[in-house]
Amino acid sequence: MLDKIIEIKDMQKSYHRKMILDIDYLNFREGGIYSLVGPNGSGKTTLLNILNLLLKPDRGKIFYFNQEVNWALPDKLLELRRQMTLVEQIPYLFNTTVWNNLAFGLRIRKVSPQVRQERINRVLNLVGLSDFQHRKVNQLSGGEIKRVAIARALVLEPKILFLDEPTASIDQRYIDITEKIIKRINQQLKTTVLITTHDLSQAYRLSQEVISLVGGKIVREVPENIFRGEIIEDYKGKWLEIDKKVKFALVTEKEGFAHIYIDPRDIILSLKPFQSSARNTFFGKIVKITEQNHLVKLEVDIGVLMVTVITRESFQDMQLNLGSKIYLTFKASAVKLY
Amino acid sequence: MNFILEGLQRALHLIFTFDREVWVIVLLSLKVSMTAIVFASALAIPVGFWLAIQEFWGKHFIIAVINTLLALPTVVVGLLIYSLISRRGPLGILGLLFTPWAMIIGQFVLAVPIIIALTYSAVQGIDKRVRNTALTLGANNYQTALTMIKEARYAVFAAVVTGFGRVIAEVGAAMILGGNIKGSTRIMTTAIALETSKGEFGFALALGLILLLVAFGVNILLHYFQSKKVYIE
Numbered sequence: 001m002l003d004k005i006i007e008i009k010d011m012q013k014s015y016h017r018k019m020i021l022d023i024d025y026l027n028f029r030e031g032g033i034y035s036l037v038g039p040n041g042s043g044k045t046t047l048l049n050i051l052n053l054l055l056k057p058d059r060g061k062i063f064y065f066n067q068e069v070n071w072a073l074p075d076k077l078l079e080l081r082r083q084m085t086l087v088e089q090i091p092y093l094f095n096t097t098v099w100n101n102l103a104f105g106l107r108i109r110k111v112s113p114q115v116r117q118e119r120i121n122r123v124l125n126l127v128g129l130s131d132f133q134h135r136k137v138n139q140l141s142g143g144e145i146k147r148v149a150i151a152r153a154l155v156l157e158p159k160i161l162f163l164d165e166p167t168a169s170i171d172q173r174y175i176d177i178t179e180k181i182i183k184r185i186n187q188q189l190k191t192t193v194l195i196t197t198h199d200l201s202q203a204y205r206l207s208q209e210v211i212s213l214v215g216g217k218i219v220r221e222v223p224e225n226i227f228r229g230e231i232i233e234d235y236k237g238k239w240l241e242i243d244k245k246v247k248f249a250l251v252t253e254k255e256g257f258a259h260i261y262i263d264p265r266d267i268i269l270s271l272k273p274f275q276s277s278a279r280n281t282f283f284g285k286i287v288k289i290t291e292q293n294h295l296v297k298l299e300v301d302i303g304v305l306m307v308t309v310i311t312r313e314s315f316q317d318m319q320l321n322l323g324s325k326i327y328l329t330f331k332a333s334a335v336k337l338y
Numbered sequence: 339m340n341f342i343l344e345g346l347q348r349a350l351h352l353i354f355t356f357d358r359e360v361w362v363i364v365l366l367s368l369k370v371s372m373t374a375i376v377f378a379s380a381l382a383i384p385v386g387f388w389l390a391i392q393e394f395w396g397k398h399f400i401i402a403v404i405n406t407l408l409a410l411p412t413v414v415v416g417l418l419i420y421s422l423i424s425r426r427g428p429l430g431i432l433g434l435l436f437t438p439w440a441m442i443i444g445q446f447v448l449a450v451p452i453i454i455a456l457t458y459s460a461v462q463g464i465d466k467r468v469r470n471t472a473l474t475l476g477a478n479n480y481q482t483a484l485t486m487i488k489e490a491r492y493a494v495f496a497a498v499v500t501g502f503g504r505v506i507a508e509v510g511a512a513m514i515l516g517g518n519i520k521g522s523t524r525i526m527t528t529a530i531a532l533e534t535s536k537g538e539f540g541f542a543l544a545l546g547l548i549l550l551l552v553a554f555g556v557n558i559l560l561h562y563f564q565s566k567k568v569y570i571e
Contacts, residue, residue, distance in 0.1 A: 054470055085475060092470075
């Protein structure tokens, strides 16, 4: 197991007597990518601000590199803060050139001018803004501002990188690039990354662990089988179309694009199709088997990956193996809007 | 009517022939006001900044007092400082009265509240994200404060220039504290007052035109700084 880089114990924060954050325990391991998901106002940004030591929690302890944060020692806080950085959801760029923005943190860290220039060139290249060095920031578009802000964070080569909604308000093309960059710096520099996102599929694409925050509390069971698709309607009812091949019957009043999840325990496995009232039946192949205590988790490829959970007994009775072909059946009401 | 035209003619003649007496007065004016502004800025910018970022009991009262001081009559400032530095006053021993330094002190007192008030609103006006951005990039408290002032730089320059505009044009305090001594404490405004009453209309008008020119330059600068204030979303 990798070392714990951040650990939170019994932390609480409230504003105007309203509890914003209430976390019993949470840890992040060195070199991991973590996603923080949750509705607006669930405390994601507050948590990021606390983890960046910008905001002091009302109570509780935070550990970095297994050392407890001492809020009374500004020098220690500064030293810690210089090992991480945060890119805010709507980042602020200093009213000067792109180059000066990138050089800001390097100057503070007394990085030599030569190394400074090398690093700035490299990250601007990485975010696709090589020609923007001398551009004034008031000439940039919203998406470019965001990429400059990401570059300004990366140039510091932090041990921990916090990104608040890094891909909100940027073009699809750069969403892919940004995701690649996040993965690359995580692999090359072993940077621990924590991002907040509204896009659940992004969270799953990027990170080993998805932490769900609801009303300031960590929701342990992050739902699996999260899909995004468009709700369509035909004579047989409403469907969520994931792609051309896969669509789920569901019950909803909503229209347009939506995230849904299906509880793995709501899915019935069978070797043959069977007659039932359930409107969703798919045929697929088992691609992964994991044992969890007395349960077995199966990942089944039905055009998209579905996770199902069955008891060890059922698993043995059905004589399932990797590559076994099985039917998945679940009710339209098991398809829940996220 | 004629005397105005004659005066104007003489004024332009004095200006363009670089009359020594005129320029001695102009240079002293600039020197006194600039010195006052440098000292006033050194005190008022940090104070204005500190007021803007710090929350404490009685802050609103202090702001109200400073705003009141913006309208301080210059003769009252002159009077108060006179009482301190005149021979019989507590600081009389320093022998400051009727020296350029006395005028500098007067102008300093006039400029400080202006620069504090305008720096305060300049720093309040900067984006709330500046502070956190500097901190997340690793700045210490001092570097963060400097960054905030830097982001507010155009508005802070505007504060300094406004302060300069006020003190270069004031007459009351300079008259009382400097005494309008020829070659020593005679500045543009006090000279204009004296020469006009003496009937030296052309001389007064020459100084008046130069003073207007300085005021014009100050306003051009102000306009420039204000147009530079760009807000980035």
